[in-house]
Every structure is written in structure tokens, then in C-alpha cells.
Amino acid sequence: xxxxxxxxxxxxxxxxxxxxxxxxxxxxxxxxxxxxxxxxxxxxxxxxxxxxxxxxxxxxxxxxxxxxxxxxxxxxxxxxxxxxxxxxxxxxxxxxxxxxxxxxxxxxxxxxxxxxxxxxxxxxxxxxxxxxxxxxxxxxxxxxxxxxxxxxxxxxxxxxxxxxxxxxxxxxxxxxxxxxxxxxxxxxxxxxxxxxxxxxxxxxxxxxxxxxxxxxxxxxxxxxxxxxxxxxxxxxxxxxxxxxxxxxxxxxxxxxxxxxxxxxxxxxxxxxxxxxxxxxxxxxxxxxxxxxxxxxxxxxxxxxxxxxxxxxxxxxxxxxxx
Amino acid sequence: xxxxxxxxxxxxxxxxxxxxxxxxxxxxxxxxxxxxxxxxxxxxxxxxxxxxxxxxxxxxxxxxxxxxxxxxxxxxxxxxxxxxxxxxxxxxxxxxxxxxxxxxxxxxxxxxxxxxxxxxxxxxxxxxxxxxxxxxxxxxxxxxxxxxxxxxxxxxxxxxxxxxxxxxxxxxxxxxxxxxxxxxxxxxxxxxxxxxxxxxxxxxxxxxxxxxxxxxxxxxxxxxxxxxxxxxxxxxxxxxxxxxxxxxxxxxxxxxxxxxxxxxxxxxxxxxxxxxxxxxxxxxxxxxxxxxxxxxxxxxxxxxxxxxxxxxxxxxxxxxxx
Numbered sequence: 001x002x003x004x005x006x007x008x009x010x011x012x013x014x015x016x017x018x019x020x021x022x023x024x025x026x027x028x029x030x031x032x033x034x035x036x037x038x039x040x041x042x043x044x045x046x047x048x049x050x051x052x053x054x055x056x057x058x059x060x061x062x063x064x065x066x067x068x069x070x071x072x073x074x075x076x077x078x079x080x081x082x083x084x085x086x087x088x089x090x091x092x093x094x095x096x097x098x099x100x101x102x103x104x105x106x107x108x109x110x111x112x113x114x115x116x117x118x119x120x121x122x123x124x125x126x127x128x129x130x131x132x133x134x135x136x137x138x139x140x141x142x143x144x145x146x147x148x149x150x151x152x153x154x155x156x157x158x159x160x161x162x163x164x165x166x167x168x169x170x171x172x173x174x175x176x177x178x179x180x181x182x183x184x185x186x187x188x189x190x191x192x193x194x195x196x197x198x199x200x201x202x203x204x205x206x207x208x209x210x211x212x213x214x215x216x217x218x219x220x221x222x223x224x225x226x227x228x229x230x231x232x233x234x235x236x237x238x239x240x241x242x243x244x245x246x247x248x249x250x251x252x253x254x255x256x257x258x259x260x261x262x263x264x265x266x267x268x269x270x271x272x273x274x275x276x277x278x279x280x281x282x283x284x285x286x287x288x289x290x291x292x293x294x295x296x297x298x299x300x301x302x303x304x305x306x307x308x309x310x311x312x313x314x315x316x317x318x319x320x321x322x
Numbered sequence: 323x324x325x326x327x328x329x330x331x332x333x334x335x336x337x338x339x340x341x342x343x344x345x346x347x348x349x350x351x352x353x354x355x356x357x358x359x360x361x362x363x364x365x366x367x368x369x370x371x372x373x374x375x376x377x378x379x380x381x382x383x384x385x386x387x388x389x390x391x392x393x394x395x396x397x398x399x400x401x402x403x404x405x406x407x408x409x410x411x412x413x414x415x416x417x418x419x420x421x422x423x424x425x426x427x428x429x430x431x432x433x434x435x436x437x438x439x440x441x442x443x444x445x446x447x448x449x450x451x452x453x454x455x456x457x458x459x460x461x462x463x464x465x466x467x468x469x470x471x472x473x474x475x476x477x478x479x480x481x482x483x484x485x486x487x488x489x490x491x492x493x494x495x496x497x498x499x500x501x502x503x504x505x506x507x508x509x510x511x512x513x514x515x516x517x518x519x520x521x522x523x524x525x526x527x528x529x530x531x532x533x534x535x536x537x538x539x540x541x542x543x544x545x546x547x548x549x550x551x552x553x554x555x556x557x558x559x560x561x562x563x564x565x566x567x568x569x570x571x572x573x574x575x576x577x578x579x580x581x582x583x584x585x586x587x588x589x590x591x592x593x594x595x596x597x598x599x600x601x602x603x604x605x606x607x608x609x610x611x612x613x614x615x616x617x618x619x620x621x622x623x624x625x626x627x628x629x630x631x632x633x634x635x636x637x638x639x640x641x642x643x644x
Contacts, residue, residue, distance in 0.1 A: 024467035078430060082423040101404040101470060104426060108400060108433065109463045115437055116456040119449065126452075127445055134438040141431045145346035148423060 004045065004313055007058065011044040014062050015069065030094045030106040031113075034073055037089045042317070043176040044069040049309050050180025050194055053302055061183045064129065067117035068176045071133075074110035075140055077103055082148065111137075121183060128182050136175035143168025150234055158239045162203060170202025177310075193299045200293035201314050207286040208320060210235040214270060215279055217321055226266035232257045236285070237278050244276045283322060290318055326367065326635055329380065333366040336384050337391065352416045352428040353435075356395055359411045364639070365498040366391040371631050372502025372516055375624055383505045386451065389439035390498045393455075396432035397462055399425055404470065433459075443505060450504050458497035465490025472556055480561050484525060492524025499632075515621045522615035523636050529608040530642060532557040536592060537601055539643055548588035554579045558607070559600050566598045605644060612640055 015035055020028045044065035048058040058065075079085075080093040081103045087093060095103030114133075121129050146164040150156045174195035181191045212221065213228040214237060228235045245253060253272060259265040273279060293314060297307055337357055342350045366387035370380040380387075401407075402415040403425045409415060417425030436455075443451050468486040472478045496517035503513045534543065535550040536559060550557045567575060575594060581587040595601060615636060619629055 021464075024464055024471055026471060027464060027467040078426055081426060100422075104400055104403060104429075105463055105467055105470075107426075108429075109460065111430065111433055112456060112459045112463065115452070116460070119452045119456065123445065123449055126448055127441065130437070130441045130448075130452075134434060134441065137434045138431065138438070141427055141434065142343075142346055142349060145349040145427055149346055149348060 004309060004316070007045045007048050007309075008041045010048070010058060010062075011041045011065060011069065015041075015066060018066065026098065026102055027105060027109055030077075030098055030102055031109060033097070034077060034088075034094055034106065034110075035070070037091050039089060041069060042313070043072050043172060045313065046173060046176035046198060047180040049313065050177035051184045052180070053194065053300070053306055053310065054181055054184035054186040054190070056180070056184035061180050063117045063120040064179050064183060065176070067114045067133070068172065068179065070110050070117065071114040071137065072172060074107045074114060075144070077107040077110065079144065081107075082144070125183050129179060132175055132178055132182065136171050139167045139171045140169075143171075156234055156239060158236065158243060161234070161236060161239050165206040166199065166203055169206055170199045173202040174198035187301070190300050190302075193296045196296035197293045197300075197310070197314075200289040200296065201317060204286045204289035204293065205317050207236050207282055207289065208318065208322065210237055211279060211282050211286070211322055212320060213237075214266075214273070215322060220321065226262075226269070229266050229269045230262055236282050237273055240278045240281050241273050241276050244278070244281075245272075249276070279322075290314075326631060326638070329367045329370050329631075330363045332370070332380060332384075333363045333387060333391065337363075337388060340388065348420065348424055349427060349431055352399075352420055352424055353431060355419070356399060356410075356416055356428065356432075357392070359413050361411060363391060364635070365394050365494060367635065368495060368498035368520060369502040371635065372499035373506045374502070375516065375622070375628055375632065376503055376506035376508040376512070378502070378506035383502050385439045385442040386501050386505060387498070389436045389455070390494065390501065392432050392439065393436040393459065393462075394494060396429045396436060397466070399429040399432065401466065403429075404466070447505050451501060454497055454500055454504065458493050461489045461493045462491075465493075478556055478561060480558065480565060483556070483558060483561050487528040488521065488525055491528055492521045495524040496520035509623070512622050512624075515618045518618035519615045519622075519632070519636075522611040522618065523639060526608045526611035526615065527639050529558050529604055529611065530640060530644065532559055533601060533604050533608070533644055534642060535559075536588070536595070537644060542643065548584075548591070551588050551591045552584055558604050559595055562600045562603050563595050563598050566600070566603075567594075571598070601644075612636070 018035075020031060022028065044062075047061050047065035047068055051061040052058060076088060077094050080088055081095045081100055085093055086096045093103075094106050098106075118129060118133055119126065143164055143166070146160075147168055150161070150164060175198070177198040178191050178195040181194045186194070210228065213235065214226055216225055218225045224230070228237075241253065242250065249272060253269075256265055256269050256272070259268070294311070297310060300307070340357075342353060344350065366384075369383050369387035369390055373383040374380060398410060399416050402410055403417045403422055407415055408418045415425075416428055420428075440451060440455055441448065465486055465488070468482075469490055472483070472486060497520070499520040500513050500517040503516050508516070532550065535557065536548055538547055540547045546552070550559075563575065564572065571594060575591075578587055578591050578594070581590070616633070619632060622629070
């Protein structure tokens, strides 16, 4: 990861260099605050790597990399309002620190800023860059709406769930990579392959996230193990369990959702999942997407050593103890 | 206005033709609902007129005209949440009919859709079109934040207020016109002149709006006369009064803000304003911007009869009984 860190630092530096006006204070202060909260800066790094894979310097795509990071932050600011989340990266979320109106408007200006940065590209590439970004941005919103809808539904299929996480989070990874590839002048075939790589890594990562929630080592896990179970979230674990459960097990699972003893709720749910082999199924599904990601990358027509960083980043993302 | 109506109908037709997906239902249903609420469609009409002024057919700029209308609707949906407004065009606002989360996301998708439609332009014009739109969109957000900030402040100057309404509403009129002019290949000088025309008409219209709130004929006015006074809004009338008031009148004005008898509050405020000559001052200011608008239009290098529709639209906007 040492070499990859250089990319992240470059993104951080360039993000800091962005010049936002001082007034209106309640518009630009929250924006600065939120962008400074940090994060892994995975998406902009992907854009830099996507360009470098096709021999284009990171400096050539930094504006679009920042655009994607700011777009991502826009979704976080608005999602935090929608989820009523008081914290983001262990700091107060924008709507909590200021108020909801500030949160809405800060997100709005971020979205516009993203488009502004995106537009800083050769006229020749601009139409393709915009087309990809517009499509992705719409998909991300659709994914967020599906996610909210699913909370109200009891008949969500695994297929629908995968499609939801694909839209909500994975297409943006694909977009980030393809953006770099487009600007670097990669062939359409290679553009699509790198997009597929990002998308499958994204899906695998999200499945892993769901698994970790219940199966992470409590010592290493930053948050409460079983948080999704406690909140009755319809994760891939839950949906897999439901798809395999007998009528009685289904009934038992429903009862567990109303269990007030949190420890009991988590341990009994885990027992049920273990009995049904849920973890293994989900790991297999995750592995399948990870394999598809690597297959897509393998198809790209550049020497293998140039793919090193991308494989490293993918394995960094996937390498959490399961 | 008969000829102008043809433009509005064209906009309505094309707006209806936009194809939005069916799912997620809670994302696209509110979008369709809101876009169907109507409105005068002034902004897209301005884009069509801006293009026709420079001999370009409305069909050439309809996507950008719709982009501006949808952007405008995005601001309305989010503003309604921020102002907690239950009604829009006498119908239930989106966050009231659904909920706040739906309102936030519907606005977001509208903003992205606006960019998508905007991008449907010749590659050659795309950079300028985007640059103008990005700048305008940021200004509109800044204006909205100033507006919210002003509600908390007691030292807003008339100059600041004019700047706020310029940002919040007038730049979009300028942008709508200039957008048409850019695509029609107008000279930079003419582009700027038509922008100035739109901006000054916008400011004049907003000042007129403030005046009408208190001085409209109750028979013709669609809403309660004096609504701004009752809500203690810092309109141009209020700010003008404050700028001319003696210490005693200032004190009296403050007392009136706490008056619970609404009729008394409105009539006494009006008496004070009349005594200070507030209406005349504001009308003069309004007239000044209207004159500046017409002067800007006069400078544009096309035969006068081609400016007919724009002048008609401006006079339609300004021709409410004062």
C-alpha cells in the first residue's frame, strides 16, 4: 500500500487546494468541514489509477478525480440527513452540526461543484465524460431510493439487493476508473473492462461489509458487531437466510427481530445463520464477484505489471478478516 | 401574449415527452408530479427567445430550455423543504405529499437530469454552455443561503438585498437567455447584453413582487395582501423604510413586528411606509432596473422587430397593477 498512499496524499493535497469562497459562510464552511473529514479517497485514487493504466499522468485527470470524490461526499451529506445519522467518520454530520437546511444546500452545492470540476477536461473528451457521469449519478440516486424502499418491504430478493448495492455504491467505482480510462484515450473495450472491474470489486466489497457486520473480530472491528442484526437491516446475510429457511426457521427469525435482549438477538441470529450456512454462501457470492473483477482486469490490453496498483488496491479493499 | 403562448405550449409538450423510468416509483413519481404542476415556464421560454433573436430555431435549444426549467424546479423542491412550505402552485409540495427524504432525492435527481439535458448540445458549444450553467447554479445556491441568513440578521442593507435576489432568482433568467444566444452563435457582446437584459428584468420583477405583496388590489391578488408584513419578512419595502426611518419610527416599526392583531399590523405598517414614501422609492428602483434591461436589449445588434417577443415577455412580467 505504500505506493498507493502517494496517490491518496496527492488527492488530499489537491482537495485542500480547491478554492471555495468565504461567503455565504453557512454554505462554504460546511462544505470545507465535510471535505476535510477525510476518508480513504478510494474513488479519486481509482480515477488516477485508471488513467495511469493507459499511460496518462495523474495530473491530467485530477479535476475529474476530485469531481468524483466531491460527488461521493454530496451523496454522504444527503444520505446522512435521510438516515438521520448524527455521525460521519466519527465526527458530527453536517445537518447535526448546522441544521437540515444547511445540509441540503451544502449537498446541492457539492453536486454542482462536482460538475464544474468534471468540465475541466479537453473539449474532445467532455461529452463522453459527462455522459458517463450523468448516467452514474442517476444510478446512484436510484440505488439510494431502492435502499430506502427496501426498508419498507419484506419481499426483497437477493437479486434485487445486489442490484441495489450495484447502483448505490458500485457503479461509482466503475465510473471513477472508466473516467480515467476515457481521458487517457483507452479503447471502448478496455473502458468497459475497467468499469466491470470496478463494479465487481464494489459489489464484492459491499457483500464483505455485510458479512463483517456479524462475523468480524470484535477486537479489530471499529463498531458494534451485529449492528445490522440489531437494527433488523435486510443485509445479504438476512436475505440469504430467508431464502434458505424452513417455515419454522422463518417464524423464528421473525420472532428474533422483536427480541429486546440485544446480546441474545445477535447470538441466536448468528446460530440460525450458521445452521443455514449463510456465511459460506455469502462468501462464495463475494468471491465470485471478486473473481469476475480480476477476470475483467485480465482482459485489458496492457502489460501485467501496469495492473499492479489496481490489483493491490482491490486486495486492500477485500483483505479484511472474514 | 398570444404568440408567446405558443412557446409555452411547446415547452409543456416537450416537457411531457421526457421519458422517465417507472422505478424506483418514489423517485420518478414525485418528479413527474412536480413537473406537471405547471407554472409560467418563463425560463425555458427565455431560452427559446434568446435563440430566436439570433435566428436559431427553438428546436435547436429545447433540451437546454428544459434543463433550465428542471433546474428551476429542483430549486423549488428543495426550497419548499427548507421553508417548510406545504403548498406549491396551490398543490401539495413534494415533501408534504411524500416525505422529506423523497423531497431531497427528487430534487437531487432533477439537478442531475438538468445537467443531462444540458449536455445534449453540439460538442463545440458544450464547454461554454456548461460554464455558464455551473456558474449560475452556484450563484442560485449562494442566493438561497443569503436569503436564509438574512432572516437571522437585522442589519441587511438594500444593496445586500438586491444582490441576494440577483443571485437567487435573476441570474437564472440571464442564464436562460444567454444559453439560447450561445447556442445560436451570438457574439460575446450580444451574449452579455441579453444576459444583462434578463438579469435586470429579474430584479425589477422581484422588487415588483415585494411591492405587490402590500399594495396589490386584493380583488386581483391571488393571496393575502400583506403576507410579508405579517411574517415580518425583510422585503425591499421593509429595508427601504428602515433606511429612511427616524429613531422613533424605527421603534414603532419594531413594535409593529410584535403586533398580534394582523389587520392592525398591516394597516399601521402601510401607514408608516406611505408616510416614508417607501412605495415610490421602490417603484423608482424597479423602474431603474426595467430601464436598464431595455437599454441592454437595445444594444443588441439585430433588427428591432426581432426583439418584439422579448419586450412583450418583459412587459407581461412587469405589467401587474401597482
